[in-house]
Amino acid sequence: MYAQIRVRRNVIAPAQVGPGEFTEHPSGETVGFHPNAVYLNGTGQELDEADGTGAWWVKHSWVLDGEGYYNWELTATDYTLGGNYTEGTMLDDDLTMKMSLVFTEDVFTGIPVDPEEIASEHYGNLRIPILDADPVLYEVIGFEPANYDPEAGPIDLTSTETFSLIMACREEPSAFDGLARSWPQLMD
Numbered sequence: 001m002y003a004q005i006r007v008r009r010n011v012i013a014p015a016q017v018g019p020g021e022f023t024e025h026p027s028g029e030t031v032g033f034h035p036n037a038v039y040l041n042g043t044g045q046e047l048d049e050a051d052g053t054g055a056w057w058v059k060h061s062w063v064l065d066g067e068g069y070y071n072w073e074l075t076a077t078d079y080t081l082g083g084n085y086t087e088g089t090m091l092d093d094d095l096t097m098k099m100s101l102v103f104t105e106d107v108f109t110g111i112p113v114d115p116e117e118i119a120s121e122h123y124g125n126l127r128i129p130i131l132d133a134d135p136v137l138y139e140v141i142g143f144e145p146a147n148y149d150p151e152a153g154p155i156d157l158t159s160t161e162t163f164s165l166i167m168a169c170r171e172e173p174s175a176f177d178g179l180a181r182s183w184p185q186l187m188d
Contacts, residue, residue, distance in 0.1 A: 042173065098126055
């Protein structure tokens with residue numbers, strides 16, 4: 001899956017700059033190339049450099065129950081701080097994808113994290129098709145520790161919902177290959 005954040009048709013993230021380049025974000029922050037960005041121009045190929053006919057998009061992994069990947073949030077941030085190793089699993093309902101950040105150390109101190117301390121917690125997101133809607137919708141629910149900033153108070157690793165996003169399909173040409181696909185339909 002490929003994603004962009006747009007406001008009034010203007011791409012806000014990922015920054016529309018190539019590898020090693022920086023620009024000023026509308027927020028005033030200096031942002032650079034998103035490490036998961038690929039350039040799409042409708043040719044059916046992911047490019048690693050811009051050719052002026054497309055745009056930069058962030059590629060999200062949908063690989064489940066296999067090798068994970070490093071993920072950086074799709075936002076204006078300092079990507080040099082490193083991404084989070086993420087692994088995907090299919091839940092028992094055979095519909096919900098659970099994309100989990102795998103922490104091996106505290107993101108602020110670099111001190112190793114006790115796996116037993118966070119074993120029951122989930123950080124990352126759930127990706128869920130909403131099948132009782134016509135057309136089908138898609139929900140992404142994000143989870144983070146309640147507080148992992150020592151300057152904001154005591155560290156609290158309790159998994160806390162941070163956002164819920166409902167997505168609807170639009171029939172328009174794909175940035176990847178230029179093809180317009182129909183909305184998912186329920187099968188009897």
